[in-house]
Amino acid sequence: MKVRYAKETFAEWQRQFEAAPKRSDGVSATTVSGAEIEPLYTSASPADGPEELPGEFPYTRGIHAAGYRGRLWTMRQFAGFATAAETNRRYNYLLENGQTGLSVAFDMPTLMGQDSDAPTSRGEIGHCGVAIDSLDDMETLFRGIPLAQVSTSMTINSPAAVLLCMYLAVAEKQGASMKQLNGTLQNDILKEFIAQKEFIFPPEPSMRLVVDSIEYCAKEVPRWNTVSISGYHIREAGSTAAQELAFTLADGFAYVDACLERGLKIDDFAPRLAYFFDAHIDFFEEIAKFRAARRIWARHLRDRYGAQDERSLKLRFHTQTAGVSLTAQQPELNVARTAIEALSAVLGGTQSLHTNAMDEVLGLPTDKSARIALRTQQMLAFESGVANTVDPLGGSYFVEALTDRMEAEAEAYFERIDAYGGVIPAIEAGFMQKEIADAAFRHQQELETRQRLIVGVNEFTAGNEEDEIEILRIPPRLEQEQVERVREVRRRRDQARAAKAVTELRKAAASPSENLMPYILDAVRAYCTEGEIMGAMVDVFGLYTEKAVI
Amino acid sequence: MSEVAAAGAQVEEPARPVRIVLAKVGLDGHDRGVKVVARALRDAGFEIIYTGLRQTPQMVVEAALQEDAQVIGLSLHSGAHMTLFPAVVEELRRRRAEDIVVFGGGIVPEDDIVELKKQGVAEIFTPGAPLQSIIDWLRNRFPAR
Amino acid sequence: MPERNLLAEFKAGNIRGLARAISLVEQRDPSVRHLLEGLANGARRPRVLGFTGAPGTGKSTLVDALVSNLRESELRVAVLAVDPNSPYSGGAILGDRIRMQRHALDPGVYIRSMGARGHLGGLSVATREAVRLLGAFGFDEVILETVGVGQSELEVAAIADTTLVVLTPGLGDGVQMIKAGIMEIADVFVVNKADLPGAQKTMQEIRSMLSMGPKLSWRAPIVGASAIKGEGVDEVLAAVERHRAHLEASGEAAERAEARLKDEAADLVAEWARAQARRLLDQDEAVAGRLRRDRIPYAAAEEILTRAGGRLVPEAART
Structure with a gap:
């Protein structure tokens, strides 16, 4: 029940507030994205209306009626480095320590669709994730891990279809049915053009591949989350919270539109679209962002796309704490930052969570820092008590008001994107890229002028000299070993079969009505390398160069 | 020449601006940092030639030579700095253009910074470095004539 | 690259020689004249x-x-x-x-x-x-x-x-x-x-x-x-x-080429004259004093042109 303040009481508060001394440190009281914050929120602030309940449309308060009382979030630490064998060891370590899902980080050559022995792979192999060149590496990566029983998330975009096929082929060899497989493919090419810039093909054929994988999975791998529509990278590129929310959901709608255009039925694919957001340091703004996302998605899916299945309306999301908020100065402080950010994700109702390791700003996490990151989630889940009630912040004047504002700001952006003719024309015009670059520059200037403080960076720097932190390094010999491995795979395989698979794929790519998934799967089974498979498609689709938006 | 005359001469012959080629080397596409730096350096009066993503050391050096740049700024977040930064310095040497100053930015551990400086990289700025520190460093290396 | 190597570098077909020469042109360095006149195909x-x-x-x-x-x-x-x-x-x-x-x-x-x-x-x-x-x-x-x-x-x-x-x-x-x-x-x-x-x-x-x-x-x-x-x-x-x-x-090609050369010559004269005018205005007390007295620029401008006479060419461009 809402308590309403009498007018005189509020006026009295206002008098007292204005009479009270104010801080003179010059530090801004706006959110990290620059939104003005009222000194007080009351029951008059959020829109009046019937009370919302968790598990009910529009799901502002969560997609499950029981929240975390029903089921905790999945603790899913993103991991991958060096070779498949090394990463396989880390996965077993994390599973033994109570992690409940796997999440694969690939290295840059893999993300860019090229093999380890390509000239431009030099110095990049195994640094940002695990190097996967062919089915052979994928088999090693999941050795001893029954794919029918775990859920696996794969962070890959331009070559997503290829890596998914490798995963399916490993499962096939393990004797698992595709129908049993659980997992998530990032497969979100639009945010690559907007923010992360790991694109290969132009937007049009890129979208075709995404829709191909959605269409294929809807039939063959029904429990697989086909796209993880990602705001994370948009935010990390410097966007505000509202931009992250707006651009990500706009991308989501663009995928829906593309699938409908292909002739798919909304309720056949929408339940398998998932989201992935950033949890930044501005605690309440982040919570509001998560809540607004659910509300916007539900409303658009129901009212604009006519979805009937409730599962289509429920926005499920994974969260990662903000990599950009970590500081190289006094890196141990990052443990505290990550805890605050993780808490916002939990209070925002996330379905799964990755907590960053404190040393990720310096290099790859060590076993110890990776364990501390996982333990942070376990503390939230089991010590803090925040999982004890559903949506503990629902009805908070402040949070509800921020949620409403997030929603309104996102809707305003949707209109601006529509004015360009949709997401792809807006990308080509550099609209989102410019908005993000502006926000990033503004933020940096606020730090320079100390309107915003970051502990250890532009204030409270005593102790910065003491930084001594162990860093995981990739031995150079691993790079050479990986190069030799892919060459060995190319030597060993059935050459005629491999060549035929690539030719078939190239032919299919040139025919826009073909779904490419079965062709890619065949090529993968024939031990064609990732570079060969992507190369065949580059032959047909061409490469994309972006226009610089600074 | 009197001070007045010197000022007059400046009007007619603008001092050579410092031209800087800013490039993303390596495969990663994280261009937030390089874009923020580009804007800040522009506002500080430098002439920036931005070459975009995924530049090889050969491409970066060729651009610097063609553009008559005095400085090359490299941005990289993929961890390949120990391979690619020295490769740019080496390529400059090969092209007999060692006078072009190379600096870098990105996630580079302290030990690597020491090693890179030994190999001829003039300076490395890590995440969190104030923009002003980059501007000051450049102005110090290239005092206005 | 030391400036004295410019001509040699340029002649040797080194891209740096070209790049530097374009920078000089951008800075309006009058010495570029010698480079261009020193080249067989200038x-x-x-x-x-x-x-x-x-x-x-x-x-x-x-x-x-x-x-x-x-x-x-x-x-x-x-x-x-x-x-x-x-x-x-x-x-x-x-x-x-x-x-x-x-x-x-x-x-x-x-x-x-x-x-x-x-x-x-x-x-x-x-x-x-x-x-x-x-x-x-x-x-x-x-x-x-x-x-x-x-x-x-x-x-x-x-x-x-x-x-x-x-x-x-x-x-x-x-x-x-x-x-x-x-x-x-x-x-x-x-x-x-x-x-x-x-x-x-x-x-x-x-x-x-x-x-x-x-x-x-x-x-x-x-x-x-x-x-x-x-x-x-x-x-x-x-x-x-x-x-x-x-x-x-x-025949328009030849006409345009001639018109371009005329433009180029006129622009150079204007540029050189302007530089000398500036110099006199800043350094020559007689010219500056005249301007202060007249408070209208015509006579001063005429005096500058008369006095500069044959010395309009900047020193660095003289042969």
């Missing part, structure tokens, strides 16, 4: 194509495709990407190279970004001298690219043999172009992104605008292209060749 002029159009019309992509075609004919090509915007404290961000990546390592291609910073009287003097340097260095074709947002495209047209105006469908460019008076400078119209809806309409608009203009001996053709797909690029070059043939046949 007067060799390349063929110059001017490209202009609104932002987002795909000029750079089109130029990139054109460079590829010209390279197939083994012509050496230079691109001067001129950015007329020089905001904030003289700094600039020049990003046109990005669209020409595939020529980055081709020794037969030279790409140079030019800001407008510090160019008195616009870009034309510096650009013209840069073109001269490129010709002397051995480039056959020079492409001048600039965004059509103000004065710069007119300057480009004055330097180029053939000026191409790039438009795209659906952006209302047609209307903007007439307003900006840009129709008059076009020798060839390129409707880029011709695969987009509205391309035919845009071409029709240009055609009807041209038909309203005066009857000229050269009627600018309208070519559809999709630079990103590499379509229509051959046709663009064919139109350029036709225009070149027309210039030769009509």
